[in-house]
Amino acid sequence: MAESTIITGQFVRISQTPASIGERFLALIIDYFLIIIYVCATAALLMELHLLSEFQAIFFLCIIYLPILGYSFLCETFNHGQSLGKKLMNIRVVKVDGSTPTISSYLLRWILFIVDGPLTSGLGIFVVLLTKNSQRLGDLAAGTMVIKEKNYRKIHVSLDEFDYLTQNYHPVYPQSADLSLEQVNVITRTLESGEKNRAQRITSLAKKVQSLLSVTPRDENLEKFLQTVLRDYQYYALEEI
Incomplete structure (x- = not known):
């Protein structure tokens, strides 16, 4: 994938290379694997405790598992565009112009993930393959892209x-x-x-x-x-x- 270079109005040159679909897919697998481990571990812990009533157990499960639904949104918002899987794969979500996405951008790409994946049987994969910056529908709508962290450089231009x-x-x-x-x-x-x-x-x-x-x-x-x-x-x- 070719590297793109942008010079901002503050004369900062931003060089970035879109992450490949393979890197993004592996990051997604890592995220799901970690989520499964978390769910199994907490479920096993609750079963071992036997200290909670049925209502308390259900309430406790909701408190623990609700954040999982917004896992990618929360991670990317509070970890500078990286879920745990993305961090391990050295890739990151940024705006197309190289700036940091807003919360609304993270939220929009998270909401549209269901359209890219489950709802359309993986339409997002084909969109990633066809777009210049390897963007899925959520990225196109939010004005974001996923880049290789090691190729992302901000250089102040003299x-x-x-x-x-x-x-x-x-x-x-x-x-x-x-x-x-x-x-x-x-x-x-x-x-x-x-x-x-x-x-x-x-x-x-x-x-x-x-x-x-x-x-x-x-x-x-x-x-x-x-x-x-x-x-x-x-x-x-x-x-x-």
Whole structure:
């Protein structure tokens, strides 16, 4: 699985690789195995005690076992996106942009797990295989993805890396400041692409950027136009720091 790189508005580069379906499946098996051990152990303990009435035993069982229903939601919320299985497999739930998911994001992906699995006989597996970031339906709805922990890096980008943004730099396209991080990421990935249809993609993207920003390139070289747009965006972003 290819590594994706994102540069946030705070100039933090985030490199992350989606976890494979095998790693996610093994993490799920580990979680279920631990849950089964927990259930069997507590049930055996209650049977040995013989100190509780039938009503008290049922009440006690509910108190113990209710958290199991929300196991993944509780673990991911209070353990930074990791259940015990995910922790052992070195994978973690994050937002697609690399940030930490909100409680509502964790809750949404937990609720939709039943749609990904039991309700649709494992439809989520096929969705994981077909999506770029290996996301199941719950991830797509919550804007999250599961990544390999060892490949997840946050690197503060030195302002020296923008050596072309000198004090004398003058933006060519002020409208570039209105671009979103997602749009900037698309431009960056297109320019860094080594695919055979790179020239065609640059031409197509340049036309979309022209239309979006309502600008006319001052240079016939469309690749240079996109590079200038990126520099202008970075110039205005740096002014906000």
